[in-house]
Amino acid sequence: MGLFNTLATALGLRKREVNVIVVGLDNSGKSTILNHLKPDLERAADIVPTVGFNVERFKAQSLAFTAFDMSGQGRYRNLWEHYYRDCDAIIYVVDSSDKLRMVVAKDELDALLQHPDIRPRRIPLLFFANKMDLKEAMSSVKVTMMLGLEKMENKQFHICASNAITGEGLSDGIAWLTQAAEGRQSKT
Amino acid sequence: MAAKSNAYMGSTTSLKQIDKSEKWLDALSDPLTSLYTFNSSIALSDLNGDGDSKLIVADLGTGTYQMKLKVFRGTSLMSENTLLDLPTGVVTFHMDTTEPRVPAIAVASGAYIYIYKNLRPYFKFTLPTLEVNPSEFDLWTQARDDLIDHATLYDTLDLLRKDVGAHCLTTRTQHLLMCRTPEERQTFIDAHKYFIVKKRTVITCITTMKKNMAEEDAVSCLVLGTESCQVYVLDPEAFTLLMNLHLPSVPSILTVTGMFDVEYRMLIACRNGKIYTAKRGMEEGRLTAELSSQPVGLERREKSFLVGCMDDNVYCFSNHGKLLWRLRLGASLLCMTTMELASHAQKLLLVSLSNGEIRTYQDRQMVDSFQLEHAANALRFGRFGREENVLLIVDQAGGLQVKILRRRAKFEPMETASALTAGKELKLNIPKKTKLFVDQTMRERDNSQSMHRIFQYNLYLLRLEAARQYVKSLQMSLTPVTTEEQPVRLAAQVLGLGPMFKIRVELQNTSALKIVQDLGIRVHADEKLYQVQRRFMHAPILIPGVTYVYDTLVEFVSDLGISDQVRVFITRGTQSRPILSAVINMPVAEVAVSA
Ligand SMILES: Nc1nc2c(ncn2[C@@H]2O[C@H](COP(=O)(O)OP(=O)(O)OP(=O)(O)O)[C@@H](O)[C@H]2O)c(=O)[nH]1
Ligand SMILES: [Mg+2]
Numbered sequence: 001m002g003l004f005n006t007l008a009t010a011l012g013l014r015k016r017e018v019n020v021i022v023v024g025l026d027n028s029g030k031s032t033i034l035n036h037l038k039p040d041l042e043r044a045a046d047i048v049p050t051v052g053f054n055v056e057r058f059k060a061q062s063l064a065f066t067a068f069d070m071s072g073q074g075r076y077r078n079l080w081e082h083y084y085r086d087c088d089a090i091i092y093v094v095d096s097s098d099k100l101r102m103v104v105a106k107d108e109l110d111a112l113l114q115h116p117d118i119r120p121r122r123i124p125l126l127f128f129a130n131k132m133d134l135k136e137a138m139s140s141v142k143v144t145m146m147l148g149l150e151k152m153e154n155k156q157f158h159i160c161a162s163n164a165i166t167g168e169g170l171s172d173g174i175a176w177l178t179q180a181a182e183g184r185q186s187k188t
Numbered sequence: 189m190a191a192k193s194n195a196y197m198g199s200t201t202s203l204k205q206i207d208k209s210e211k212w213l214d215a216l217s218d219p220l221t222s223l224y225t226f227n228s229s230i231a232l233s234d235l236n237g238d239g240d241s242k243l244i245v246a247d248l249g250t251g252t253y254q255m256k257l258k259v260f261r262g263t264s265l266m267s268e269n270t271l272l273d274l275p276t277g278v279v280t281f282h283m284d285t286t287e288p289r290v291p292a293i294a295v296a297s298g299a300y301i302y303i304y305k306n307l308r309p310y311f312k313f314t315l316p317t318l319e320v321n322p323s324e325f326d327l328w329t330q331a332r333d334d335l336i337d338h339a340t341l342y343d344t345l346d347l348l349r350k351d352v353g354a355h356c357l358t359t360r361t362q363h364l365l366m367c368r369t370p371e372e373r374q375t376f377i378d379a380h381k382y383f384i385v386k387k388r389t390v391i392t393c394i395t396t397m398k399k400n401m402a403e404e405d406a407v408s409c410l411v412l413g414t415e416s417c418q419v420y421v422l423d424p425e426a427f428t429l430l431m432n433l434h435l436p437s438v439p440s441i442l443t444v445t446g447m448f449d450v451e452y453r454m455l456i457a458c459r460n461g462k463i464y465t466a467k468r469g470m471e472e473g474r475l476t477a478e479l480s481s482q483p484v485g486l487e488r489r490e491k492s493f494l495v496g497c498m499d500d501n502v503y504c505f506s507n508h509g510k511l512l513w514r515l516r517l518g519a520s521l522l523c524m525t526t527m528e529l530a531s532h533a534q535k536l537l538l539v540s541l542s543n544g545e546i547r548t549y550q551d552r553q554m555v556d557s558f559q560l561e562h563a564a565n566a567l568r569f570g571r572f573g574r575e576e577n578v579l580l581i582v583d584q585a586g587g588l589q590v591k592i593l594r595r596r597a598k599f600e601p602m603e604t605a606s607a608l609t610a611g612k613e614l615k616l617n618i619p620k621k622t623k624l625f626v627d628q629t630m631r632e633r634d635n636s637q638s639m640h641r642i643f644q645y646n647l648y649l650l651r652l653e654a655a656r657q658y659v660k661s662l663q664m665s666l667t668p669v670t671t672e673e674q675p676v677r678l679a680a681q682v683l684g685l686g687p688m689f690k691i692r693v694e695l696q697n698t699s700a701l702k703i704v705q706d707l708g709i710r711v712h713a714d715e716k717l718y719q720v721q722r723r724f725m726h727a728p729i730l731i732p733g734v735t736y737v738y739d740t741l742v743e744f745v746s747d748l749g750i751s752d753q754v755r756v757f758i759t760r761g762t763q764s765r766p767i768l769s770a771v772i773n774m775p776v777a778e779v780a781v782s783a
Contacts, residue, residue, distance in 0.1 A: 025574075026574065027239075027574055074531075074576060074595055075531070077595060098262065098573070098574070099216075099262060099263045100215045100216060100262040100263050100572075100573045100575070100590065100592075101215065101573060101574065101575055101592070102215075103213040103214060103215050103592060104213060104215070104575065104592055104595075107213055107594060107595075108595075111596075136262075136264065
């Protein structure tokens, strides 16, 4: 498989760049997740709330990801939609300990799914039910329910409970995303 | 009563379609929190300085027991402190500049203010004792020395109460006067008479005022209203009285803007239904507005303030006390608060009504409304958790609801119907009854019959004259629109300033199908004054609907500075009687410049 991949790339048969947009409410842990996905040496020591957005790159298996780490603060959320058109996958991060704002997370997700650049596409959606280490955190099943994911149409999605600080659950999610993105690319 | 309840039912049914607002997201609806509280006893503040704003509620418990200070973090109760007495108000404020910068909680209750820091009791402030009424003091001293009996004590105190008012007496006397039977009085007097009588007042309302800096986390003073008709300002660090303001009545709602050391303005709504203003340096409140009933809520705006009253109205006064407008709510007002949307630079008014409706007003215009199962006792809008625009509702059944304003929600006037009702409320300026007015009324009452007859007679004459003129104009074709046989409309206008004018005649066939043929247009004017270039113009055919335009030049030839009429007649074929005519009043001609 690995050999085949390298060969395929060398022959220019397969594009290996994937654009993902990372969205979710402020303080949900988007930047912390992306920080953990980077190689040890490039990791930032502390994470501050993102202003506007940042572009991060990381590699996972055969693919090179370009991630748009959007700010989740209310006043920057209208930036998200400008990146919908050119993205190949979406990572949606939810703070699973923030019960109060789960409705807001759902409202923003619904707006995303209804957007004309997203609605007609069968784009892979990866959900991180983040901060699973906190004692008031809800399970990923509860988060699935509260976001109404089972009613979602025309999308393939996957949800993992995660802890962005230790990196628990992240690789599972990214593995699914890699597979989904590869599947899509080989079809096109 | 029956009619009233009907009216309520009517209004609830008509509201059915708007009882859920799509502007709000329901973040939490917990019917089991069993909170008993009011607007003044709720605060929102980032107590730990971690960017997560908490809800602080002084819970009245059952009203006699179980009074608690509760702090909610998100959806769960975070801490609880028992309160000794019923709370009247809760505020959070920064009392010092020590790091970390976390705010303290002040709970007003009875004559005390309990300060909590980091959710732990920190300090208790007691209001200064007041001077006891000398006769009251003497009476109690005599009672202690058994110089007077209980009945005399009671009766004289009751007389004193009638004389100076119950609020000038001590709580002990007030208690005694409330005892119904002589036995009760006896036990009460025996239990209390050996203690020296002290007068302590009770806090009625509390708020904060920045001391000398306007920043969000600057040090603030506490401002208190008391049952003794005073407003105190307390120093936040030393807890000394910085200022003492006297009012004619008991303050019930306080709002303050500005800074104590610089300039400030207090608005104080009092129990006598009046609103007073006080600025820096004033010792007594200045009467600003008089209400027709007791105030329920007071909210400040830029150059005006809003008062919700027990007569189900919201009044808007200018800062100088001029009534700007009034809003009828149609149900009792339970509480009100301001919703400030920084992102839209909007300040809206939220009101809770006894029928369970929550309405949002922008000035007088209703912009949103939704229905609750139980009416809301307390409303608070602000930052809660990490969300900026959150509405917290405590309802009469003790439930807590949290609603988050959607990011894209906009508050715009819902319909023009409310504008119509606003128009209806315009107050007519009715002058006072004068002697002349009374005389006229008497005369009208005495001579009503003959006045009616004369009026009718004149009316008939008027109608007759109108009918005559109408017939005449029909006969002489003076109207610009003809009747059935010749459906032609004529419009004539004059263009230019003179001395050369242009008269433009427009003819239109107003019928649907009939073609009108062979019309002549004649322009007639006094020859001494006007020289008409084309006195006759021929209109061979008029097709239905098309407007035909005919122009002619008319020159003013006289040197008199006057003007006259020019007539336009429309004739048909060889008939000499015009079928239509128009009269043009010519403007006074300008003098030709070249001459
Ligand atoms: N306990 C715990 N804390 C987390 C976890 N993930 C993130 N955090 C903390 O949450 C806070 C916010 O994380 P960020 O990564 O800045 O959140 P963000 O989604 O990028 O926020 P914005 O950039 O403002 O949109 C930080 O203090 C993180 O340390 C987690 O899994 N567990
Ligand atoms: Mg970030």
